[in-house]
Amino acid sequence: MENQKKIPKPVIKRLGLYYRCLNRLSDEGIDFVASKDIAERLGIKSSQVRKDLSYFGEFGKRGVGYNTYELMTKLEKIIGVNKYWNVIVIGAGNIGTALVNYEGLRKEKFSIIGIFDADRSKVGKKIGKLTIKHISELEDFFKKNIVEIAIIAVPENAAQMMVEKLENLGIKGFINFAPIKLRTKLPVEDVDITLSFKSLTFKIDRELK
Ligand SMILES: NC(=O)c1ccc[n+]([C@@H]2O[C@H](COP(=O)([O-])OP(=O)(O)OC[C@H]3O[C@@H](n4cnc5c(N)ncnc54)[C@H](O)[C@@H]3O)[C@@H](O)[C@H]2O)c1
Numbered sequence: 001m002e003n004q005k006k007i008p009k010p011v012i013k014r015l016g017l018y019y020r021c022l023n024r025l026s027d028e029g030i031d032f033v034a035s036k037d038i039a040e041r042l043g044i045k046s047s048q049v050r051k052d053l054s055y056f057g058e059f060g061k062r063g064v065g066y067n068t069y070e071l072m073t074k075l076e077k078i079i080g081v082n083k084y085w086n087v088i089v090i091g092a093g094n095i096g097t098a099l100v101n102y103e104g105l106r107k108e109k110f111s112i113i114g115i116f117d118a119d120r121s122k123v124g125k126k127i128g129k130l131t132i133k134h135i136s137e138l139e140d141f142f143k144k145n146i147v148e149i150a151i152i153a154v155p156e157n158a159a160q161m162m163v164e165k166l167e168n169l170g171i172k173g174f175i176n177f178a179p180i181k182l183r184t185k186l187p188v189e190d191v192d193i194t195l196s197f198k199s200l201t202f203k204i205d206r207e208l209k
Contacts, residue, residue: 011052015079016146017042018049020170022072034065043143084111086146090162091153092117092125092132095177099151100127110149114141118158135162142169152176 021041025033035053039046053071056078087105089096092115099105100112115127116135123134133141141147150166152159152174159178166174173187182188 007055011055012079014042014044014048014052015075018052019072019075019079020146022068022075025068026072031068032065033068033071037065084109085148087112087149087151088114088116088141088147089151089153090116090135090166091155091158092119092122092127093153096151096153097127099153100130112151113145113147116141118154135165138165138169148172150174152178152182154178156180 018038021038022033024041025037034046035049036046039049042049053066056074084106087110089099089112092100096115096117100115105112112130114133115130116133116138117123118135120134122132125132147169148171150162150171150173152162154162156178159176159180160183163174163182163184167184167186171186174182174184174189176182176188176190179192179194181190
């Protein structure tokens, strides 16, 4: 733990990318992997991968490479210590803006790292520390960052399309504000203020009877 303080931030960030890559390799049934393969998948140099991983001791075996599962578990322990869930917001309208400005999420280790909109007149504007990006930048953003959760804060007619796009990019789950049932195999939590009102008024009515 002590020497973790000395590890440069870019390395820590890359460890997350390695972790996600190993996760995929493991899903594909690949038990051993060389630094070259990890590097190729992520578009970085294999010497960089070896150097980054060497901060944490000798993981790999010469000629055999890394045991995918073992390395994944080790990385999990290293990056899991202070794990934040990385969240993006789709739709920089009323709800999206309010969520980015809400400090409470970060306190609970949900970190909003990006906000995207389809409206070019909004792109480039700031909400807190974040700059609104265009949805065409999503793909590139996913290459450079680990993104786990997407908040869907777009109109009903755009929600399903965005869900499919994000699913293809490797998102892990959704918080959905749009008033539709999303079609996805991934976990979804719907947030519906109208439903809360209905539930409340039902309770009030029952009390009154
Ligand atoms: N669940 C709730 O409690 C609750 C409450 C209010 C609103 N809503 C719903 O939440 C959603 C957002 O509401 P709002 O008030 O913030 O709306 P809004 O109109 O203020 O913002 C929506 C934003 O989405 C953008 N957008 C449209 N298509 C897009 C796309 N394909 N990709 C990215 N951005 C896109 C628009 O440009 C706009 O900036 C709506 O579906 C609304 O019905 C839910």
